[in-house]
Amino acid sequence: MKPYKRIFTIVIDSMGIGAARDAADYQDSGCDTLGHIDEKMNTFQIPNLQKLGLANLKPLKHVAPVAEPIGYYTRMQEASCSKDTMTGHWEMMGLHITSPFKTFTDHGFPSELIEELEKRTGHKIIGNKAASGTEILDELAEEEIATGKMIVYTSADSVLQICGNEETFGLAELYRCCEIARELTMKEEWRVGRVIARPYIGKHKGEFKRTSNRHDYALKPFAPTVLNALKDQQYDVISVGKIKDIFDGEGISEAYKSKSSVHGMEQTIEIMDHDFNGLCFVNLVDFDALWGHRRNPIGYGEEIERFDEKLGTFLSKMKADDLLIITADHGNDPTYSGTDHTREDVPFLAYSPSHIGHGLLPVTDSFATIGATIADNFKVTMPKLGTSYLHRLK
Known part of the structure; x- marks a missing residue:
């Protein structure tokens, strides 16, 4: 009999816990998302993460370790060669990315791509540079509203992002243009990990606000993941937040779109009332999108x-045959230079009411420990990457 009927894996998007061993290769020496946030806070009240063992794993200024944490904990090192959302999540579910997705941070997208996108969409493009999502709106949204031009921009991630005012540009038109952009960026030299629709409201600089109608058009995973293995064996695979987008729907049986990280947790708590058998995979994006990239510790x-x-x-609300795993997909140190993600280790916190033990686990050299543990629990095809910690969670 499998130990757990339901596994909840919650990704606190970008909550790294200190520079990875190869951080210098990414110009990220000294980064520490959680540690630097803790240093900047006047007080830091996280009693539930504390009792799971977070402060036992990661020394914090405002949060003391506890003598008897209820959870198991360790740090995970990323095996893949990147520090972005898709790489982190795909690795969790068993894929090893050895070639990073293409980025266009320094010079924007090539003129050939821009010209083809203008031709296919019928919109003149403005922007075409790396920028903060809020800053690009203050700079160019009034022009877009007045002229019907289309804001295209990128970031340090492998993304092509298109802004559209919900009232003047329209959601349907924004999504149509993003679908064209996704088709064009399947070409090898233009291939980005995600095309992102960025709808917003407002009419004037200073009042623009992005809405929850964002939609990500991601590449499909290049091989089956643990999610596919679960779904193929008729287990439930429930996604909350942008998980469905990150995996382009592959291996997902039921999906919930979140308006915020708080809303995502509320949805997850409601899902606990469902009698499902399998995985609930949750991404809480506000940590990264609202605070990390905007450098607001x-x-x-x-x-x-x-x-x-x-x-x-x-x-x-947890039942005896539930397992909770809390982790992150990369770092995004809000005290660091620039607005890029940071190459960091991430936490692995695990808890079930049925556990009789607790404590520190060996450091793992891949995020795929999560997928391997889930696959092991449900006795489905194990990923090639990652070592199961199921036998340690007792």
């Missing part, structure tokens, strides 16, 4: 506190 810390409050409710 206080906002990030307060978001962790809001998560911790919802985590308390989650823990109180």
Whole structure:
């Protein structure tokens, strides 16, 4: 009999716990998302993460380790050669990415791509540079609204992002243009990991606000993942947040779109009332999108506190045959230079009410420990990457 009927894997998007061993190769020496947030906070109240063992794993200024944590904990090192969202999540589910997705951070997208996108969509393109999503709106949204031109921009990630005002550009038109962009960027020299629709509201600089109608058009995983293995064996694979987009729907049986990280946790808590058999895979993106990229450590810390409050409710509803795994997909140190992700180790926190033990686990050299543990539990095809920790969680 399998130990757990339901496994909940929650990704606190970008909550790294210190520079990876190869951080210098990514110009990220000294980065530490969680540690630097903790240093910037006047107080940092995360009692539920604390009792799971987070402060035992990662020394913190404002949060003391506990004598008897209820969880198992360790740090995971990324095996793949990148520090982006897709790489981190795909590795969790068993894929090893050896060639990074293409980025266009320094010079924008090539003129050939821009000209073809203009021709196919019928919109003149403005922007075409790496920029913050809020800054590009303040700079160019009034022009887009007035002229019907289309804002295209990128970031340090492998992404092509298109902005559209929901009232003047329209969601349907924004999604149509993004579908064309996804088709064009399947070409090898232009291939980005994601095309992202970035709808917004507002009419004037200073009042623009991005909405929850974002949609990601991701590449399909290049091989089956643990999600496919679960679904193929008739297990439930429930996604919350942008998980479905990250895997382009592959291996997902049911999906919930979230308006915020708090909403994502509320959805997950509601899902606990469902009698499912399998995996609930959750991404909480606000940590990264609202605070990490915008270099706001206080906002990030307060978001962790809001998560911790919802985590308390989650823990109180867990059943004996539930397993919770909390992790992150990369770092995004809000005190670091630039606005890029940072190459960091991430936490592995695991808890079930049925556990009689707790404590520190060996450091693992791949995020795929998560997928391997899940596959082992449900006795489905194990990924080639990653070592199961199922036997250690007792």
